[in-house]
Amino acid sequence: MALNLTEKECAPGGDAGRGSWGSSFGFIMAAAGSAVGLGNIWGFPMQVGKGGGAVFVLLYLVCVVFVCFPILVAELALGRASARDPIGAFQVTRPGTPWWLAGALGVTAGVGILSFYSVIAGWTLAYVWYSFTGAAGQNPGAFFVAFVADGGKNVLLSFGVLVITAAIILGGVRQGIEKAAKVMMPALFLLLVLLGVRALFLPGAAEGLAYYLKPDFSEIANISVLNAALGQAFFSLSLGMGAMITYGSYLSKKTNGVKSAGWVAGLDTCVALLAGFVIFPAGFSIVGFNPAEGGPGLIFAVLPSLFAAMPGGALFGVAFFVLLSLAALTSAISLLEVPTAALVDRGWCRRKAVLLMAGLVALMAVPSVLSQGAVSWLTKVPGTGMDFLSLMATVWNNWALPIGGLLISVFVGWVWGADKAVAELQAEGNSFPGARLWVFLIRYVSPLAILFVIIMTARGMYAG
Ligand code: TRP
Secondary structure (H helix, E strand, O other), X not given: OXXXXXXXXXXXXXXXOOOOOOOHHHHHHHHHHHHOOXXXXXXXXXXXXXXXOHHHHHHHHHHHHHHHHHHHHHHHHHHHHHOOOHHHHXXXXXXXXXXXXXXXXXXXXXXXXXXXXXXXXHHHHHHHHHHHHOOOOOOHHHHHHHHHHOHHHHHHHHHHHHHHHHHHHHOOHHHHHXXXXXXXXXXXXHHHHHHHHHHOOOOOHHHHHHHHHOOOHHHOOOHHHHHHHHHHHHHHOOOOOOHHHHHHOOOOOOOOHHHHHHHHHHHHHHHHHHHHHHHHHHHHOOOOOOOOOOOOHHHHHXXXXXXXXXXXXXXXXXXXXXXXXXXXXXXXXXXXXXXHHHHHOOOOEHHHHHHHXXXXXXXXXXXXXXXXXXXHHHHOEOOOXXXXXXXXXXXXXXXXXXXXXXXXXXXXXXXXXXXXXXXXXXXXXXXXXXXXXHHHHHHHHHHHHHXXXXXXXXXXHHHO
């Protein structure tokens, strides 16, 4: 009997074959959940700080509209047309060619990114507790350094993140991912708006807003700022590794793919912009705050002192880190779903696929955890000058994602065919306004812009 049940649960794909979204709203929440993550609330304000404020924001918006949105549409179209994981999507549309390797790169990147993403997500979980107790508030900088150096505690935290993530996607596409996103994302938006309103009444609000919103145009021609803006937009929209191919593969033909993509990109951008409205007023209300000294410190080592000092700060702090944890979890879900889907589409049952991939990621997370001060050679990996976690972030974010994005845009624009993608998106009478503009962007603008960034990254590496 028990054995029977196991076998049944282990039918390939679980619910309704490989799974599908229950509604357009559910899909938008899940895809926005993937996009909205640490990249928006932790990464975006940090990059704005490094990139000199409002000019970065402007360049970021240009990158989202002209380079990244077209790729988001391309990934969704390819996923929906093939109804396969990223490897299968290339195999089905161009059988017998090596293009599937582009999908394999993405699947590998999913495992690699989650291996360090789960570590940072673990920090956010711990800080929910620390803001409640006020433990981090007295000397937040030193507290953060000591906290991340505690290897045992952080191994447990990142494993905890992976266990929650795995538990959700074990439920399948509709009963697991979609259900969780439909609760977590509205909660996240609500918290963010409340925090934004509260932050505007902090003593440093005016100064912070000026920094955030007034562009200093002397920076606009700064190539490294443009480079950072495109990289950030890419990561924030979960592009370049087939996460959106995978989520697109669960879409029904009735859903308007372009409109949904608009919602996803719009929500993601709004959350990033709103996060700036929380972080900068908050930061500037701390004496001696320097946004350019961003790094992980911006959130973990700076804000807790504010929470400790302001009236109702514990509540503000807990709400902030709950928000960050929700954002991180819905993104972790999409990162684990990509390698899971790759196995499910090769005949594995979902349960075995989830457990194997989560276990693999957990093993790979250990060196990232220990690189934060616990083990000295991981803290400065020989030959790189970086700690292992930063090395992972660099390899996957700065190399694998742009290369993956370049391959996807070339494939959809030229190889599979932009016309096929347009036809796919117009199936069932769905409208695709600006289809011709999209074809131009995906064929020329996106690939050239990404190529430019890859070259600049390579040059930056040799220069520095
Ligand atoms: N977009 C998420 C963030 O902003 C991270 C993420 C989730 C991601 N899935 C991805 C990035 C796939 C690249 C590819 O934090």
